[in-house]
Amino acid sequence: xxxxxxxxxxxxxxxxxxxxxxxxxxxxxxxxxxxxxxxxxxxxxxxxxxxxxxxxxxxxxxxxxxxxxxxxxxxxxxxxxxxxxxxxxxxxxxxxxxxxxxxxxxxxxxxxxxxxxxxxxxxxxxxxxxxxxxxxxxxxxxxxxxxxxxxxxxxxxxxxxxxxxxxxxxxxxxxxxxxxxxxxxxxxxxxxxxxxxxxxxxxxxxxxxxxxxxxxxxxxxxxxxxxxxxxxxxxx
Amino acid sequence: xxxxxxxxxxxxxxxxxxxxxxxxxxxxxxxxxxxxxxxxxxxxxxxxxxxxxxxxxxxxxxxxxxxxxxxxxxxxxxxxxxxxxxxxxxxxxxxxxxxxxxxxxxxxxxxxxxxxxxxxxxxxxxxxxxxxxxxxxxxxxxxxxxxxxxxxxxxxxxxxxxxxxxxxxxxxxxxxxxx
Numbered sequence: 001x002x003x004x005x006x007x008x009x010x011x012x013x014x015x016x017x018x019x020x021x022x023x024x025x026x027x028x029x030x031x032x033x034x035x036x037x038x039x040x041x042x043x044x045x046x047x048x049x050x051x052x053x054x055x056x057x058x059x060x061x062x063x064x065x066x067x068x069x070x071x072x073x074x075x076x077x078x079x080x081x082x083x084x085x086x087x088x089x090x091x092x093x094x095x096x097x098x099x100x101x102x103x104x105x106x107x108x109x110x111x112x113x114x115x116x117x118x119x120x121x122x123x124x125x126x127x128x129x130x131x132x133x134x135x136x137x138x139x140x141x142x143x144x145x146x147x148x149x150x151x152x153x154x155x156x157x158x159x160x161x162x163x164x165x166x167x168x169x170x171x172x173x174x175x176x177x178x179x180x181x182x183x184x185x186x187x188x189x190x191x192x193x194x195x196x197x198x199x200x201x202x203x204x205x206x207x208x209x210x211x212x213x214x215x216x217x218x219x220x221x222x223x224x225x226x227x228x229x230x231x232x233x234x235x236x
Numbered sequence: 237x238x239x240x241x242x243x244x245x246x247x248x249x250x251x252x253x254x255x256x257x258x259x260x261x262x263x264x265x266x267x268x269x270x271x272x273x274x275x276x277x278x279x280x281x282x283x284x285x286x287x288x289x290x291x292x293x294x295x296x297x298x299x300x301x302x303x304x305x306x307x308x309x310x311x312x313x314x315x316x317x318x319x320x321x322x323x324x325x326x327x328x329x330x331x332x333x334x335x336x337x338x339x340x341x342x343x344x345x346x347x348x349x350x351x352x353x354x355x356x357x358x359x360x361x362x363x364x365x366x367x368x369x370x371x372x373x374x375x376x377x378x379x380x381x382x383x384x385x386x387x388x389x390x391x392x393x394x395x396x397x398x399x400x401x402x403x404x405x406x407x408x409x410x411x412x413x414x415x
Contacts, residue, residue, distance in 0.1 A: 096331060097321065098327065113413075123374050124371065
């Protein structure tokens with residue numbers, strides 16, 4: 001007999017070993033997320049996929065689905081929590097959407113649109129962050145890094161390299177690259193690596209391509225992230 | 237005595253792009269003019285706002301005058317609205333927040349290419365710059381936020397109609413943009 005969980009009252013089948021977000025995605029239910037990617041080991045850091053399981057909040061991307069779980073996903077409380085989490089991500093970094101070439105294709109921005117986030121609520125940190133433009137084809141703008149670890153995982157698990165890592169703790173946490181000089185140009189990163197393309201924000205971008213698609217005609221200008229995300233992840 | 241809804245507008249550390257977008261309401265402004273009137277605004281040249289229903293503020297807070305104007309708006313507007321990316325996040329003017337103020341001034345007035353008679357402007361009439369550009373909500377309580385650079389005319393239209401009709405304003409997905 002098929003094992004099931006209930007998400008917002010709907011009965012959803014799951015296979016042994018699946019996380020809640022995997023079961024939900026397979027059933028066509030979107031749970032907002034940024035650090036989760038179906039191809040890579042769950043990281044559980046962005047907390048956007050927070051759901052309520054049997055009365056307790058947990059990350060849907062790391063929590064295993066288990067028979068009979070009662071999961072809340074679309075409650076007003078969770079939506080408010082997710083909006084606050086997104087606002088914290090915005091004020092912690094420096095996300096100046098009008099001057100960012102990732103605008104319209106940015107998952108952080110798209111999640112914020114999806115959550116109807118209209119303001120940043122918290123005081124802005126205006127943290128001092130650096131830019132690494134040393135690589136001929138790939139740029140790192142640390143202002144936009146949300147420490148989702150996707151580039152780290154993509155480099156290790158897909159590209160078979162170890163170009164990126166997260167260093168430091170708490171407010172001093174930052175993205176580093178694997179070279180003696182600390183510069184991206186001295187790593188073995190190539191523009192064709194998945195790690196160079198997987199950034200959900202504009203922290204790692206391919207040079208010379210920024211404005212090929214005009215603002216207003218970009219992915220999330222046309223489609224909501226729930227539809228885009230489900231379509232992409234169900235095909236995997 | 238008028239019963240029209242009184243709206244005040246101003247641009248602090250902004251570019252007037254949000255005001256231009258408000259004017260993009262085009263012929264809808266005519267319909268709006270039947271129910272609203274402008275108090276203090278670049279459109280009227282009235283210098284101070286008094287007893288307004290709605291205050292629309294574009295731009296962040298970059299100098300001492302901005303702080304005084306913002307406080308005047310808060311004191312005199314029942315509903316205060318942060319309009320556009322700069323008012324909500326500090327926006328592009330806040331990109332100077334990563335450079336010490338002294339260096340900014342030196343670059344503009346002392347070391348800049350083509351500067352003659354180099355000196356930092358110090359006329360007492362000039363408002364003093366703040367060390368950082370701040371969004372409005374860090375200085376006064378803001379009631380509503382209209383994101384966008386600028387927010388489209390449809391955002392103004394949707395928001396003002398909701399507010400005037402006594403509904404809680406809400407922006408549909410297509411009205412929410414940060415760029």
